Amino acid sequence: MKRQPLRNMIQAIFFVITLGLIYMIYTGILMLAHQVCPNAAICFGVEGLKSGNYAFLPAVIAGLVILISTMFTGRYFCSYVCFFGTIQEFKYRLFRKKKRITPKISVLYEQKLNVVKYIVLAFTIISILFFSIRLYQNLCPAMVITTLNQITWQSIVIIIIFTVVAYFSSRFWCRFLCPFGALMNVFQYFGNLFKIKRLKIQRNMEVCIDCHLCDKVCPMNINISEVEIVQDPNCIHCGECITRCPKKNALLENIPK
Numbered sequence: 188m189k190r191q192p193l194r195n196m197i198q199a200i201f202f203v204i205t206l207g208l209i210y211m212i213y214t215g216i217l218m219l220a221h222q223v224c225p226n227a228a229i230c231f232g233v234e235g236l237k238s239g240n241y242a243f244l245p246a247v248i249a250g251l252v253i254l255i256s257t258m259f260t261g262r263y264f265c266s267y268v269c270f271f272g273t274i275q276e277f278k279y280r281l282f283r284k285k286k287r288i289t290p291k292i293s294v295l296y297e298q299k300l301n302v303v304k305y306i307v308l309a310f311t312i313i314s315i316l317f318f319s320i321r322l323y324q325n326l327c328p329a330m331v332i333t334t335l336n337q338i339t340w341q342s343i344v345i346i347i348i349f350t351v352v353a354y355f356s357s358r359f360w361c362r363f364l365c366p367f368g369a370l371m372n373v374f375q376y377f378g379n380l381f382k383i384k385r386l387k388i389q390r391n392m393e394v395c396i397d398c399h400l401c402d403k404v405c406p407m408n409i410n411i412s413e414v415e416i417v418q419d420p421n422c423i424h425c426g427e428c429i430t431r432c433p434k435k436n437a438l439l440e441n442i443p444k
């Protein structure tokens with residue numbers, strides 16, 4: 188099976204599984220989103236480090252496994268598994284129909300906005316560590332989607348980001364706001380420090396014709412055609428660039444030597 192149909196099939200499977208979990212929360216079989224959300228590794232993992240008592244331990248462990256795996260594989264979780272990544276992607280496809288060309292914002296603005304998710308991560312950790320407040324819970328999309336019966340202004344903001352903004356910008360939440368995405372990037376950074384090799388997109392300069400199509404279709408707005416190896420930790424390994432590239436083998440995904 189080709190890569191994109193296979194990826195879409197895996198996304199659909201995890202989407203249905205997550206819908207099932209959401210159903211279980213609404214019907215009381217599960218109590219809270221934290222029981223199954225890997226972001227619990229931040230909210231409750233940090234709290235556990237502080238107090239020694241780990242609430243929602245299975246979700247914390249699942250989150251840690253995902254984070255550690257990104258050191259070796261990159262952010263496959265985002266493009267194959269995450270419910271919120273899939274929602275944004277499907278909406279963007281729906282709105283943009285077949286073209287799916289990511290409207291470019293300048294590298295400078297992309298970099299500036301990129302920082303926001305690290306700020307969200309820092310505030311999340313600081314608020315738990317020093318003030319015992321789970322600040323992020325008020326913005327967490329997993330909480331919003333599992334408490335739609337208790338709508339607040341924060342949840343309205345999140346719903347707007349996931350619906351209206353999805354039209355203008357591909358994976359807006361992933362690129363600029365998600366603290367779990369930011370933490371995955373931190374883990375990749377430490378992976379680099381320890382010289383752990385991981386899968387990366389590589390451009391074969393001899394085959395590439397510099398058409399820049401890969402840049403235009405990248406949902407994370409990475410300028411692939413300007414580098415030989417995509418080092419950007421925001422790459423989610425969706426493979427869109429490889430699929431849409433007009434030159435066979437101009438882009439490959441492997442572990443650089």
Ligand code: SF4
Binds near residue numbers: 367
């Ligand atoms: S960046 Fe966050 S919201 Fe986006 S796919 Fe990854 S984990 Fe999910």
Ligand code: SF4
Binds near residue numbers: 395
């Ligand atoms: S889409 Fe393929 S051929 Fe075009 S610039 Fe990117 S790598 Fe090169």
Ligand code: SF4
Binds near residue numbers: 406408417424
């Ligand atoms: S660089 Fe390629 S694989 Fe990585 S996010 Fe962009 S399109 Fe997907």
